[in-house]
Amino acid sequence: MNDDDTFPSPAALNGARRRPLVAIIGGGVSGAGVAYHLALAGRDHPPAITVFEPRAELGRGLAYDTNDPAHRINVPAARMSLLPEHPTDFLEWIELNDAIADDPAARRVDGAVFPRRALFGRYVASALRPLVETGAVRHRRALVTDVERDGAFWRLSDSQGGQTFADYLVIATSHPSPSPPSAVMTLAGHPKFVADTTVPGALDAISSEDRLLVVGNGLTAADVVASLASTGHRGPVTSISRRGLRSRGHPAIAQDPFGAFETVPFESATQLLRLVRRTIREAEQAGHTWHAVLDQVRGHGHMIWRALPVSERRRIVRHLRPFWDAHRFRIAPQVEEVLDEALANGRMEVLPASITSIGRQGEEINVVLRQRNAAVLERVYDAVVVTTGPAHGGILNSQSWLMKLRDLGHLRLDPTGLGIACNLSCEALAGDDQPDPTLLISGPLARGSFGELMGLPQITEHAAFVASELDKKVEKNTERY
Numbered sequence: 415m416n417d418d419d420t421f422p423s424p425a426a427l428n429g430a431r432r433r434p435l436v437a438i439i440g441g442g443v444s445g446a447g448v449a450y451h452l453a454l455a456g457r458d459h460p461p462a463i464t465v466f467e468p469r470a471e472l473g474r475g476l477a478y479d480t481n482d483p484a485h486r487i488n489v490p491a492a493r494m495s496l497l498p499e500h501p502t503d504f505l506e507w508i509e510l511n512d513a514i515a516d517d518p519a520a521r522r523v524d525g526a527v528f529p530r531r532a533l534f535g536r537y538v539a540s541a542l543r544p545l546v547e548t549g550a551v552r553h554r555r556a557l558v559t560d561v562e563r564d565g566a567f568w569r570l571s572d573s574q575g576g577q578t579f580a581d582y583l584v585i586a587t588s589h590p591s592p593s594p595p596s597a598v599m600t601l602a603g604h605p606k607f608v609a610d611t612t613v614p615g616a617l618d619a620i621s622s623e624d625r626l627l628v629v630g631n632g633l634t635a636a637d638v639v640a641s642l643a644s645t646g647h648r649g650p651v652t653s654i655s656r657r658g659l660r661s662r663g664h665p666a667i668a669q670d671p672f673g674a675f676e677t678v679p680f681e682s683a684t685q686l687l688r689l690v691r692r693t694i695r696e697a698e699q700a701g702h703t704w705h706a707v708l709d710q711v712r713g714h715g716h717m718i719w720r721a722l723p724v725s726e727r728r729r730i731v732r733h734l735r736p737f738w739d740a741h742r743f744r745i746a747p748q749v750e751e752v753l754d755e756a757l758a759n760g761r762m763e764v765l766p767a768s769i770t771s772i773g774r775q776g777e778e779i780n781v782v783l784r785q786r787n788a789a790v791l792e793r794v795y796d797a798v799v800v801t802t803g804p805a806h807g808g809i810l811n812s813q814s815w816l817m818k819l820r821d822l823g824h825l826r827l828d829p830t831g832l833g834i835a836c837n838l839s840c841e842a843l844a845g846d847d848q849p850d851p852t853l854l855i856s857g858p859l860a861r862g863s864f865g866e867l868m869g870l871p872q873i874t875e876h877a878a879f880v881a882s883e884l885d886k887k888v889e890k891n892t893e894r895y
């Protein structure tokens with residue numbers, strides 16, 4: 415892309431009638447979604463939108479910028495859409511482009527479609543591309559390295575040596591790198607120790623017969639086991655997490671959400687848990703499964719979360735989150751089949767355990783595991799993969815410009831530790847709790863305020879909401895530009 419390194423040019427910045435300037439850091443679905451909905455808001459005097467994203471295309475982000483055929487979307491295609499008001503848009507795009515012709519496994523016997531994650535990335539990128547080509551959205555293919563206040567503007571410096579000025583800044587960087595448990599860091603430098611599975615080629619060193627320890631039992635663990643199986647890994651796998659809970663699959667038959675959660679004014683985590691348990695019993699009596707109840711809770715997640723005092727939100731994060739995550743983040747059926755087979759034939763075990771000690775003898779890795787029932791296991795592995803997922807609680811330490819914004823009092827961690835503190839208009843809350851109308855948080859990093867905000871359906875709804883908030887600001891301040 416040919417792009418002036420200073421944007422806008424000084425003449426345009428100081429011109430009599432300039433465009434409002436919006437900068438978005440992060441071009442995954444969250445950031446690209448905000449840009450998409452804002453660019454199509456239909457203003458006569460549209461804002462100049464810059465999205466900073468080092469990846470080649472906007473809209474892929476961490477989840478959908480993968481060529482691994484074993485990586486599948488874990489929500490049916492019929493519910494993954496860039497357009498919240500048109501949930502089947504992705505499914506229609508698939509049909510229109512005959513996009514799963516080379517992937518017959520994508521369509522399940524009940525008709526649900528779970529394509530490869532790369533295909534969803536292609537769909538979002540194809541929606542953004544025309545906006546980039548026409549200049550409605552500027553894709554700055556760079557990492558933001560510094561953010562500063564400069565008079566009324568935000569000034570962003572990037573890894574290509576550029577400077578961009580903005581009236582409004584949106585942070586949509588979502589998923590920081592994982593933070594491996596300190597016990598495993600003694601393996602740093604071992605050729606078969608994988609601390610971050612998001613690094614391209616991270617699993618390449620693992621051989622087909624390697625004895626594998628997977629630290630973590632969630633969706634990333636499922637991806638790792640499925641990816642390795644698809645390239646011929648047949649060695650034994652131990653997968654551990656503190657409680658030994660593993661991500662569940664989808665119901666055999668699709669069900670409508672079940673239960674009444676919208677009318678109850680929840681005051682405590684205990685009250686919510688009791689109602690969820692009771693509703694699951696009622697659902698089972700009515701021939702449904704727990705899936706239908708959790709889907710209903712998820713559907714009303716924002717309302718439930720907002721009604722709870724912060725202390726109760728923290729209790730949920732501390733005590734209930736592992737159970738919520740295991741049931742709510744479901745694995746794609748194709749991935750579940752691989753795991754079920756490995757568990758059934760004894761090749762894989764899932765243990766409630768933590769690492770007591772870990773050391774190496776040559777290339778062999780000696781591990782002492784303590785199980786939840788206090789039993790101690792001594793095992794030898796050839797490879798260790800950490801799949802504990804992005805370290806959202808460490809977001810403000812993950813990049814120097816975020817640290818700086820925190821240290822200068824522009825940002826602070828949400829009290830739940832789930833992301834960055836913001837109000838219900840997505841405006842960042844400074845150290846003194848005052849919202850900054852020019853600094854917005856989009857996507858999963860706003861979870862502390864909004865609750866359920868990780869799955870794609872909620873992400874795109876939220877992106878459209880952030881775009882509408884920005885659009886209102888631009889309209890309100892139109893005389894400034």
Ligand SMILES: Cc1cc2nc3c(=O)[nH]c(=O)nc-3n(C[C@H](O)[C@H](O)[C@H](O)COP(=O)(O)OP(=O)(O)OC[C@H]3O[C@@H](n4cnc5c(N)ncnc54)[C@H](O)[C@@H]3O)c2cc1C
Pocket residue numbers: 439440441442443444445446466467468469474475476477478486487488489531556557558559586587588589813857858868869870871873
């Ligand atoms: C591996 C994985 C698989 C998932 N699969 C599904 C699924 O199948 N279905 C579903 O509903 N949900 C899924 N999710 C949930 C996921 O959170 C959302 O679907 C969505 O992808 C989140 O997108 P995002 O834009 O918020 O974050 P991200 O994808 O993390 O995008 C953030 C972007 O910010 C960029 N960035 C970071 N720092 C900077 C910087 N300094 N300057 C410029 N750019 C920067 C990064 O390059 C990145 O592309 C998955 C999540 C993960 C991690």
